[in-house]
Amino acid sequence: MNNTGKESCHISTYIDRTVDDVYAYASDPANLPAWAHGLGESIEKIEDSWVAEFSPMGRVVITFAPRNELGVLDHDVTLPSGETVYNPVRVIASGAGSEVVFTLRRRPEMSDADFERDAGMVAADLARLKELMESA
Numbered sequence: 001m002n003n004t005g006k007e008s009c010h011i012s013t014y015i016d017r018t019v020d021d022v023y024a025y026a027s028d029p030a031n032l033p034a035w036a037h038g039l040g041e042s043i044e045k046i047e048d049s050w051v052a053e054f055s056p057m058g059r060v061v062i063t064f065a066p067r068n069e070l071g072v073l074d075h076d077v078t079l080p081s082g083e084t085v086y087n088p089v090r091v092i093a094s095g096a097g098s099e100v101v102f103t104l105r106r107r108p109e110m111s112d113a114d115f116e117r118d119a120g121m122v123a124a125d126l127a128r129l130k131e132l133m134e135s136a
Contacts, residue, residue, distance in 0.1 A: 013126040
């Protein structure tokens with residue numbers, strides 16, 4: 001087990017749209033395939049969860065925090081192995097716009113390279129969200 005790197009890191013992006021606009025879009029799981037490629041290219045609701053069949057990790061089940069007034073976009077991702085990964089995400093006011101902050105947590109078996117690869121994927125997803133929101 002390699003624990004020489006950071007245990008968690010915050011990855012964020014500024015979006016020139018209001019918190020309400022960003023939260024409304026990002027909190028709708030049906031929009032995930034457009035910006036969160038780390039969760040796959042398609043998603044469907046099954047009972048109380050959302051399932052991404054073709055994610056880079058295989059079939060994953062995603063359970064979201066209930067919609068709220070606080071900008072909380074937390075979600076659990078249950079991997080094909082059965083392991084559940086908690087992902088804290090916030091949309092917060094930043095001047096006239098918003099900042100989306102994703103906290104990436106290192107899983108015990110992750111190497112430094114794996115952790116950096118995941119951080120890069122999250123940063124790319126947030127960049128796509130920014131592009132979509134600012135071009136709408």
